[in-house]
Amino acid sequence: MAQIELQGIDRRFILGDSIVSALRNISVAIEAGEYVAIMGPSGSGKSTLLNVLGLLDPPDAGTYRLDGRDVTTLGSNEQARIRRERIGFVFQSFHLVPRLSARENIALPMVLAGIPPKDRQARVGRALEDYGLADRADHRPDQLSGGQRQRVAIARATIMRPEVILADEPTGNLDRATGQDVTQILEALNAQGVTLLVVTHDQELGSRARRCLRMEDGAVVEDLRRGPSSSGLR
């Protein structure tokens, strides 16, 4: 049984009197621990697919099974719980809370999950070390560089130790060197067994993944698997 199973997923948007099909009959299975790049031209539905996988956007048709359990029919509180405990998001524009320090931003998912402050402190401290942010712990996002911000965002996405990380163009706002940095961090997480799905426009980055889904006009037109040798790590 695959960790993620999409079957006949449709997602349509109504714009005025025209209907945009952002996703058409998508059926994909992804195993736990896979590293998947999602590529394709702008408007092809990559972000929409990621939002459906992250339970932020409900599909109009089809079923989505996570660990064998149909999650599309769950109530919104149950879906929130899955997002909280099993899925980590990384965004192109970081989405840090501007008034909170790096430390507080990283702790946010644990605060929402009701984890007591003592446990939070230890875990945030370790994350700050791991991501080289120890000396930036009390800086607010506007006092951090782009790369540092994305590292804070990744630390936040992983602090609940999710099984799946969904990253939508995580390097899109970064220069080449810091982008590679961030990619390596994500790949290291994948090496520890986290399932990693990355939307990217970067051919080179895409080719580092062991599997590449190519989308066009809302459909998966290519599902390319490579041998483990071509992977950047491991």
Added chain:
Amino acid sequence: MSPRDTLTFAADAARGTPVRTALMVLAMAIGVAAVVVLTALGEGARRYVMGEFSALGSNLVVVLPGRTNTGGIGAGSLVTSTPRDLTVEDAQALLRAPLVSRVAPLAVGNSEIAYGGQLRDTLVLGTTADFAPIRRYRVAEGRFLPAEDPRHGAPVVVIGDTIRRDLFGTRSALGQLVRIGDRRFRVIGTLPASSSGLGVNADEAVIVPVALAQSLFNSNTLFRILVEVRHREAIPQGRSQVLQILQQRHDGEEDVTLISQDAVLGTFDRILTALTFGVAGIAAISLAVAGILVMNVMLVSVTQRTAEVGLLKALGAPDGTIRILFLSEAALLSLAGAAAGLILGYFGAWGLRAAYPALPAWPPSWAVLAGTFTALVTGLVFGVIPAGRAAQLNPVTALAKH
């Protein structure tokens, strides 16, 4: 999310926009302060009036001869026509009533007073020593009537201020012998200027023992009996005890009228309390205005923090948590406003008392509680719509906002 974390997060969010937060707190504060100051004013006015009344003796019951009450015809009133007179013995008998603390018989008549060849008309009040504490009279010089058997009084007199000036000028009146009617009295005390009460001005009066007044007027009836009951709440019971004793002494007939101030006082009390509630209500309107302001500012805040709400949802915050976060923020702002308003209001009430020392302008505790509570409820009620809007945001579109 724990309540503590919720409050911390909400407080951080409020602090994130200091100017907006300060304005909202100020609006709330003005509303609460208005409630506190206006009720302090109303309550102060009420207490002032009540205080003035009780200076006249609010636990006073006055007994008049004759039945002037229209309410109900007793069995006795059908039989007799003329009421019995009130006597000094009646007055003394009233001391038997457990709730009666003091009794003063009062005989009144006109006479003339002479000293050193000068002659004046005067009002003669015949009473006993207890008249002074009952009517809150004080002497300017000397002493009031001595406590003695009311049936035989010593020939002493306490004179009003105008009489003293007319007869003695700047000389001391104490110890001098004056003639009232055809009798001689020794002046033992003088009253201060304008010793008034219940419309009777004692400036032109002289006060003598009741037995002597009665012999001056050659009668043994009383004009009134003044009865003081132990406290204001005891007035109704005290009245019935007085009535019962007099009825017994008058062969079972209810031929007296009792007047007490509690009825008048009660009316004033009610009117002024209603007035206080009224101004409190008007002040509460400013709280509602503050509430609408809170709502609008919170709506702006939700719009500005749309991306943040989207993020919170992506991080797994259920809709309920988002709603509670925004409601907590509204509640915190209201509480801060209420606290600031209380400080402001107490300060204002202090200013009122400083400006009008006679006015006991203390805000009543119910108003303080109600003001705070209303501020909190207003904040929450007007926070519901913004919080609901935040909770209903679609996470995908919210995240796309930047």
